[in-house]
Amino acid sequence: MSYDWDFSVFAPYRVALLRGVWVTIEISVFSIVSGTLAGFALGAIYRLAPLQRVWLFLNDVLRAVPMLVWLFFFFFFPYKEMFGIKPLSAFTCAVLGLGLSQAVFTADLVYSAVDRVSQRTILGARSLGLRDNAIWRHLIIPDIIRQTLPAMIGYWIGVLKLSNLSSVIGCEDVVFVAQVATGQRFRTLEAWVLVALIYVILVLPMTLAARRLDESEWLKRRS
């Protein structure tokens, strides 16, 4: 018994696959960057605003919704009927859905990280006459970044891998291209091996970076 591997049938799809990889990267980077920044802001707002518990509960509710459901929500939302505007592109919907998911995850991390910033460090800063804004800028935020970064990188990798959900709403990412190619060439195994390889190349550097970070001295500079 033997299986006759044949990747050559995908040669004509080279450009389409590369474009797919680029779409995957674009969706991931936009979602991760916008989601992380928004999450930081949200976490700080939950912390500083009144009714913290209510905000946190709402955040938990949003966090419970799966990414694919968010994608469908933004994709099938009746924009025209509700706001009188054109429906958003599949790409925008993918970034919104994945970004929102990243944002509520980040907000939750940041919210609880504020509590874990050493009071001793803050007292040390106060005792020298430093004001709250300087304390946030130089001590609290750097500490929150150290606390949350390892978990955050894990989620970034998750977003990168789950960005392929966007193919369901029609984004032409690498998975979408593979689906089209297998439909035309019937070499399913090869196609998915190829896609798997592409993801390994994309994800592995992040995993290795996360491991280096975990072992780094920089991360230990917390009290």
Add this chain to the structure above:
Amino acid sequence: MAEATVIEPRLRVRGLRHQYGDHHVLEGIDLDVAPGGTLAIVGRSGSGKSTLLRCLCVLEEAQGGHVDLDGQTYLRNGKPVFEPWEIRSNSVMVFQEYNLFPNMTGLRNITLALENVRKLGRQEAKDRAHDVAKMLGIEQMLGRYPNQMSGGQAQRLALCRALVLEPAVLCLDEITAALDAETIVDVVDAIRSIRSYRENKRMVVVIVTHLMRFAVEFADRIAYLFQGQIWEELPAKSFLINCQRPETQHFVSKFRVPF
């Protein structure tokens, strides 16, 4: 007849009160410290020594009393008259646990407040940091992070960070507690050397300690804090033999053996 010179106290505390709920920690503290004076506050643990320092540095709010510095009131009825950060930058506290900034090098630990509070330029701040660090013997530590320092080095860095600000009042809260005897000697030497730096001759130093010998050697006067009040205050050198009140005598009887 020679005229008696009356030295106005630089730091004057009157009727300072503090309570946690129903528990009265400080019940009307009166203290005077002369310019350049060092006052040691001794007492049992839980007697309110650290609370007193925190109130002086506005890290905790007092419920009553006045505190004057150079004749200017900064705490009135326990409430700060100026912005708390402004008072803190002139009445600086050094802690038992150092309370350094773990994410910053030794140098940055020192320059952060110089730049942000004293508004010095980066280079000037660095120069000052190097000057004082040299006096305290920690110049080679400036490139290291707090987690790479020994207890004695970390404590000297904490002192350095406070001293470069040239505060009017320096409060030292049990700074020898986490150190071994040899390191304490280093730190005591370091504190002595700081007097010669710039404007520090007139600086008032208030220390809280449980080491009687440290208090006797380092301070001019010692105050015994008991039941939320200054029970007895005497010149440091004669405190052990001249204290009068039975509670003070009972307290010092444990310290016949130094350290």
